[in-house]
Amino acid sequence: MILFLFVICLIGSHLRTSWLLYDANQTLRRYRTEFGHLSIEDPSKVYVLAVDPHQELTWQWRVYIPPGEKYELCSICRDIPGIKYQPDDLKFPKQRSSHYPIEDGELLITISIQRDGQDRWRFHRVIQNAQGERSDMSWGVRDEDMAPIISDKFVKGMRGHFAGTSQLAFDVGNNVLLLKFQARPSMTTVTEDETAGLMFWLSPVDR
Incomplete structure (x- = not known):
């Protein structure tokens, strides 16, 4: 049971970190656009x-x-x-x-x-x-x-x-x-x- 709860907490932490990173990247891209900076992806x-x-x-x-x-x-x-x-x-x-x-x-x-x-x-x-x-x-x-x-x-x-x-x-x-x-x-x-x-x-x- 303790192991199961640990895995659930680990997955939840990973998902939250991934979401925060995604949100930060989107915010950075928006700010770069507002200030006239190109993001060269390709x-x-x-x-x-x-x-x-x-x-x-x-x-x-x-x-x-x-x-x-x-x-x-x-x-x-x-x-x-x-x-x-x-x-x-x-x-x-x-x-x-x-x-x-x-x-x-x-x-x-x-x-x-x-x-x-x-x-x-x-x-x-x-x-x-x-x-x-x-x-x-x-x-x-x-x-x-x-x-x-x-x-x-x-x-x-x-x-x-x-x-x-x-x-x-x-x-x-x-x-x-x-x-x-x-x-x-x-x-x-x-x-x-x-x-x-x-x-x-x-x-x-x-x-």
Whole structure:
């Protein structure tokens, strides 16, 4: 009887310890997500975690690219493929985008559209690696391209990875949507396949 009680207590202690460890791991993962840290569980996959930059018209992601894999950061600020497409069917018109090669490893990608000193819209792209090295680029954005995006007169649809959501993993070789922001006139039924907006994504480079 004493041996039986000892075994029961041992099993109960093991189960309680296992639960506490599981709960601690879940809490740690939640805190890492909230503070913008990636958890690389499978180094052969691409990881993306959206970070809150606390600034309007600014988006930020922590990205992990497996060693040796080649990707480009692509962006469009004008004619965006229809929002009706499901995430796995999204069109990625790389031939019409600006695309910039990015290195492998863990990166912090920041994209923003802000007014410059001459009150013109400018698109800014900053990529920082794990060693703190940065590369940045900027170019002008036409007022007519920005108008539908910032106007309250347009219905806007968004897809992608947003701050506050969990990190996601993707198989190598797939396009990874970061953000798709598309404006549609609120009083008109739009049937065109492309309308004004923004779109940022990671695209694998063919070898």
